[in-house]
Amino acid sequence: MNATGFSRPRLIVSGDGRGVVGRTGSRLLADLAEVTGLESGFVDALAPTRQRSGGHAPGRVAVDLAVLLADGGEAISDLAVLREQPEVFGPVASDPTAWRVLNSIDAAGIARLRGARAVARELAWAQHAETRGTFPQAKAAGRVIPGLVVDIDATIVLCHSEKENATPTWKRTFGYHPLLCFLDNTGEALAGILRPGRAGSNTAADHVEALDLALAQLPDEHRHGTPVLVRADTAGCTHAFLAHIRTLREQGVDVRFSVGAPVDEQIRAAITALPASAWYPAIEADGQVRDGAEVAELTGLLYGYGTHLPAGTRFLVRRERPHPGAQLSLFDTIEGYRHQVIATDTPPSHGPLTWIEARHRAHARVEDRIRCGKDSGFGRFPSRDYAINQAWLELALTGIDLTAWMRMLLLDGALARAEPKKLRYRLLHVAARITRSARQTTLHIASTWPWASQLAAAFATLAQLPRPVTS
CATH class of the missing domain: 3.90.350 (Transposase Inhibitor Protein From Tn5; Chain A, domain 1)
Known part of the structure; x- marks a missing residue:
């Protein structure tokens, strides 16, 4: 008999599940990049580095890397976590494509990324002023x-x-x-x-x-x-x-x-x-x-x-x-x-x-x-090339910003003050069941998850944020 008097339920494990996705909360970070104008800003900033009309926009790849780092990823190969869940994150670039994007970001590209971050920050602060005040x-x-x-x-x-x-x-x-x-x-x-x-x-x-x-x-x-x-x-x-x-x-x-x-x-x-x-x-x-x-x-x-x-x-x-x-x-x-x-x-x-x-x-x-921050990207640099590592640092800072904006725009109470590791454990890495009906996709978070209501409220708040005006 178990020494504590309790036993865990016996499980049979298989790898054939359907309709289940992970990293549900990390979609908040990706959506924040969109509603603050960061993603469109990155797309414009890296447009000069685009080598062909088809495929992934370099700016979108850069945003996915920033989300990956905020999510706790440490290497470009960790993009597979996002890539294999297209129902949540959409199309995500391959590892070689991500490497090419990083390799294409020179000093001028980093300066343009910084400019895009500043514009997105201004909008994020304006959204905070409109929805939360001081x-x-x-x-x-x-x-x-x-x-x-x-x-x-x-x-x-x-x-x-x-x-x-x-x-x-x-x-x-x-x-x-x-x-x-x-x-x-x-x-x-x-x-x-x-x-x-x-x-x-x-x-x-x-x-x-x-x-x-x-x-x-x-x-x-x-x-x-x-x-x-x-x-x-x-x-x-x-x-x-x-x-x-x-x-x-x-x-x-x-x-x-x-x-x-x-x-x-x-x-x-x-x-x-x-x-x-x-x-x-x-x-x-x-x-x-x-x-x-x-x-x-x-x-x-x-x-x-x-x-x-x-x-x-x-x-x-x-x-x-x-x-x-x-x-x-x-x-x-x-x-x-x-x-x-x-x-x-x-x-x-x-x-x-x-x-x-x-x-x-x-x-x-x-x-x-x-x-x-070292646990969110800049504690480990991926390349022997100094220029690539400089671009990596800029994307790590972007991921830290996305996490900060999530706290200040979407969360309340203790979660609004939580460190990234706690946010990942409680919100970002939550699994959910995905269903489709009437051309709508719904994520069903387990009702027994202690922070299910906070995560659902964050998505609801995100949907109500003022959007940037596009020309």
């Missing part, structure tokens, strides 16, 4: 961060075979070192640039390029009429990058920065000179006081420091008792605290320093975005 707001320490929050961070993507421009990295691994920009408000992947593994962490030119690409993705009314906060770790604390942000402000973009700053000798001297009265209790992500952590402002003690940074730059320091196993500098060991410093041009009138420091710590959310 745009999602980023928060820190229980308080809303006004406007938009752009997080920039780099990551290492390991390569286990020889690929063009895959090189040793600063972590003594081997692969690529892409730089990525995410919108904290919605989780959208605004921009990404693929770089060799040896690319420097604090290369200002790369940060400038990535930020400009990210801002170009924002609709005009948001780019020029909404405050934008740019957050980065210490890699972003360079004169050229921060001066570029100041230049953008002079051009009418209300953008400010919050970046990590290195703890050098002058910073350490200023920390040591701080009186006890300068320290204020740090706050947690929920706005409550964090035991054992304090925040202070260093700006007034750093005479002549940071003159290479834009005027008005402030320096805030946080200290807290180190957790077991923390790697500490000699200074931290002597002081008995772990210290972190940020540089920001946010004026004191915009909030107490404890909240401004907590606002910067929320930058850590970008690590979750990158972790999910």
